[in-house]
Amino acid sequence: MTATLTREQERLRWRSRRGLLEMDLILQRFLDQHLTRLTEPEVRAYDALLQLPDNDFLDLAMGRKGPDDAELLPVLEKIRQS
Amino acid sequence: MALSRQIFDTVIVGGGGSGLRAALQLAEAGHHVAVFSKVFPTRSHTVAAQGGIGASLGNMQEDHWLWHMYDTIKGSDYLGDQDAIEFMCRKAAEVVYELEHFGMPFDRNPDGTIYQRPFGGHSQNFGERPVQRACAAADRTGHAMLHTLYQRNVRAHCQFFVEWMALDLIRDYEGVVVGIVALEMETGQVVIFQAKSTILATGGAGRIYHSSTNAFINTGDGLGMAARAGVPLEDMEFWQFHPTGVAGAGVLITEGVRGEGGILLNSEGERFMERYAPTMKDLASRDVVSRGIDQEIKEGRGVGPEKDHVLLKLDHLGAEVINKRLPGIREIALKFANVDPIREPIPVVPTCHYQMGGIPTNYYGQVVAPRGALGTSEVIPGLYAIGECACVSVHGANRLGTNSLLDLLVFGKSAGDHLCEWLKTNPQHRDLPHDAADRSMERLSRLDGAQSGENITEVAQAMRRTVQHHAGVFRTGTLLREGVEKIREVAKRARNTAIKDKSRVFNTARIEALELENLVIVAEATLVAAEARTESRGAQAREDFKDRDDKNWLKHSLWYMEGSRLDYKPVNLQPLTVESFEPKVRVY
Numbered sequence: 175m176t177a178t179l180t181r182e183q184e185r186l187r188w189r190s191r192r193g194l195l196e197m198d199l200i201l202q203r204f205l206d207q208h209l210t211r212l213t214e215p216e217v218r219a220y221d222a223l224l225q226l227p228d229n230d231f232l233d234l235a236m237g238r239k240g241p242d243d244a245e246l247l248p249v250l251e252k253i254r255q256s
Numbered sequence: 257m258a259l260s261r262q263i264f265d266t267v268i269v270g271g272g273g274s275g276l277r278a279a280l281q282l283a284e285a286g287h288h289v290a291v292f293s294k295v296f297p298t299r300s301h302t303v304a305a306q307g308g309i310g311a312s313l314g315n316m317q318e319d320h321w322l323w324h325m326y327d328t329i330k331g332s333d334y335l336g337d338q339d340a341i342e343f344m345c346r347k348a349a350e351v352v353y354e355l356e357h358f359g360m361p362f363d364r365n366p367d368g369t370i371y372q373r374p375f376g377g378h379s380q381n382f383g384e385r386p387v388q389r390a391c392a393a394a395d396r397t398g399h400a401m402l403h404t405l406y407q408r409n410v411r412a413h414c415q416f417f418v419e420w421m422a423l424d425l426i427r428d429y430e431g432v433v434v435g436i437v438a439l440e441m442e443t444g445q446v447v448i449f450q451a452k453s454t455i456l457a458t459g460g461a462g463r464i465y466h467s468s469t470n471a472f473i474n475t476g477d478g479l480g481m482a483a484r485a486g487v488p489l490e491d492m493e494f495w496q497f498h499p500t501g502v503a504g505a506g507v508l509i510t511e512g513v514r515g516e517g518g519i520l521l522n523s524e525g526e527r528f529m530e531r532y533a534p535t536m537k538d539l540a541s542r543d544v545v546s547r548g549i550d551q552e553i554k555e556g557r558g559v560g561p562e563k564d565h566v567l568l569k570l571d572h573l574g575a576e577v578i579n580k581r582l583p584g585i586r587e588i589a590l591k592f593a594n595v596d597p598i599r600e601p602i603p604v605v606p607t608c609h610y611q612m613g614g615i616p617t618n619y620y621g622q623v624v625a626p627r628g629a630l631g632t633s634e635v636i637p638g639l640y641a642i643g644e645c646a647c648v649s650v651h652g653a654n655r656l657g658t659n660s661l662l663d664l665l666v667f668g669k670s671a672g673d674h675l676c677e678w679l680k681t682n683p684q685h686r687d688l689p690h691d692a693a694d695r696s697m698e699r700l701s702r703l704d705g706a707q708s709g710e711n712i713t714e715v716a717q718a719m720r721r722t723v724q725h726h727a728g729v730f731r732t733g734t735l736l737r738e739g740v741e742k743i744r745e746v747a748k749r750a751r752n753t754a755i756k757d758k759s760r761v762f763n764t765a766r767i768e769a770l771e772l773e774n775l776v777i778v779a780e781a782t783l784v785a786a787e788a789r790t791e792s793r794g795a796q797a798r799e800d801f802k803d804r805d806d807k808n809w810l811k812h813s814l815w816y817m818e819g820s821r822l823d824y825k826p827v828n829l830q831p832l833t834v835e836s837f838e839p840k841v842r843v844y
Binding site for chain 2: 179
């Protein structure tokens with residue numbers, strides 16, 4: 175992670191700190207690969223995912239469940255593949 | 257520049273299970289309470305607790321708090337304080353029923369009572385036979401507990417400061433704790449929170465280990481705050497390990513995998529557990545398996561480029577068994593180890609799970625420390641600590657399963673109750689000392705001013721490697737002495753970090769540098785206390801001192817940051833109302 179992140183990206187990075195280690199690890203990989211290249215709609219979708227309780231987010235990230243909102247799917251796919 | 261100041265009756269640092277339980281007790285009594293949390297409270301690490309809450313409700317078979325007490329003391333390898341353990345076990349049913357009334361969705365029996373699960377170490381009639389004592393909400397007990405308590409706190413008008421990091425305690429000239437200094441991440445603003453009382457509830461510091469099941473937020477901030485303010489840390493040599501975490505990640509692989517026939521192999525392809533436990537082999541108890549793995553690694557038979565893990569093989573079970581009986585494990589292996597256990601073994605290593613030691617308290621949650629030459633423990637006025645960051649000590653040298661959630665509830669509530677009374681006789685705020693925020697501001701200005709220095713990621717890595725190697729499961733005097741020297745070097749580096757990004761707004765590098773300062777304090781306390789304790793007890797397993805030594809070591813260690821000095825205090829073997837449980841050899 176370089177020091178060139180925008181404040182918005184820094185905020186997303188902090189909010190990716192979770193209560194479950196599994197989520198910390200999954201989101202760390204996702205951010206390392208995608209954080210600096212997220213589009214506006216992707217940031218909005220990621221923000222919405224970050225609002226979820228850890229266990230629900232983990233179910234989505236592991237592909238055990240699909241999201242209720244189809245707009246979350248593109249970012250979720252990137253998280254699943256990271 | 258004068259800092260802005262806010263005033264509360266009580267400030268609570270940490271919004272996990274214990275912090276929320278204490279906050280609720282105070283807020284419902286009408287006190288003005290502020291809870292500080294680095295992350296949204298329901299995303300605290302309590303969410304990871306799955307096992308349940310131990311309480312002798314007797315819903316499945318006959319049970320008694322005295323049997324629970326015996327199991328806890330035996331589990332603690334007799335290092336637990338028996339007054340606090342009696343207090344906890346007797347209060348267990350009450351705090352579980354309260355949680356039920358708050359709306360906690362416990363699993364139920366057909367007759368409507370709370371269903372209780374079996375759990376290792378829980379017994380009837382002083383070890384005679386197993387008893388079902390764990391109250392759970394499916395596999396989401398911690399999650400359900402956090403949500404239940406958070407909703408209730410919102411209703412009670414508890415005030416939350418989310419995405420704030422507490423930096424330091426404020427002690428006045430008489431040593432009374434009169435509040436905290438805290439940093440708002442979004443703005444970088446530093447604010448003084450003046451309070452009649454302060455509760456530390458920051459959880460464990462398991463991130464000092466390279467392999468840890470703890471979430472990234474578990475950086476021992478409350479322990480660092482206490483140590484910097486002159487408060488000792490108790491029994492920091494005792495950390496509970498799980499034998500099989502995914503190497504490099506820490507995610508747990510349950511013992512169920514070995515129960516189904518999974519076996520452990522070293523670099524020579526040898527099933528080494530046959531040497532350590534000829535009868536039980538891979539199914540021996542947690543500590544035996546952990547020590548076996550750790551010893552193989554120490555003797556150079558580890559796997560991988562760093563020879564730092566062993567392999568858990570289950571491909572011989574066949575795809576059908578793995579998919580049917582262990583689907584969750586295959587998912588974890590694919591995601592976190594990048595291997596498919598149907599074809600390849602899973603790299604595993606003993607993994608740090610729980611911190612038994614912490615900030616010394618009595619069973620009211622009041623922080624106590626020896627004062628003067630007599631060494632008698634005295635209360636530090638205005639300061640409380642609860643949950644994993646505290647050492648009451650109910651876990652002693654080794655925690656009994658399901659006692660962690662119970663600890664949060666009992667001592668969170670107990671601290672809240674005690675404070676409600678204490679606030680009646682201490683209704684005034686004491687004056688802030690003129691240097692209230694100096695220590696915090698010095699740390700921040702050093703970081704902000706440093707043009708060059710150590711890289712945070714590298715120092716953190718050096719710390720985790722040092723603790724893992726030198727204060728892992730398998731400990732020797734030589735390893736620990738080397739570890740103490742190494743960690744002191746690391747600690748120096750941690751006080752000399754530099755960050756490129758000097759922004760005040762959501763500067764995560766700055767937060768991580770502050771967290772690292774707290775972690776290295778805990779790491780040093782761990783190594784120093786472990787090196788000094790020349791016996792094996794509970795989670796401390798010394799190869800050079802294989803036995804428990806009650807004559808010399810039936811005592812709690814206290815580590816002081818100033819001078820990295822150790823002191824000791826006796827274990828309280830006297831329960832509140834029943835007869836003492838005398839130390840016996842621990843056999844399961």
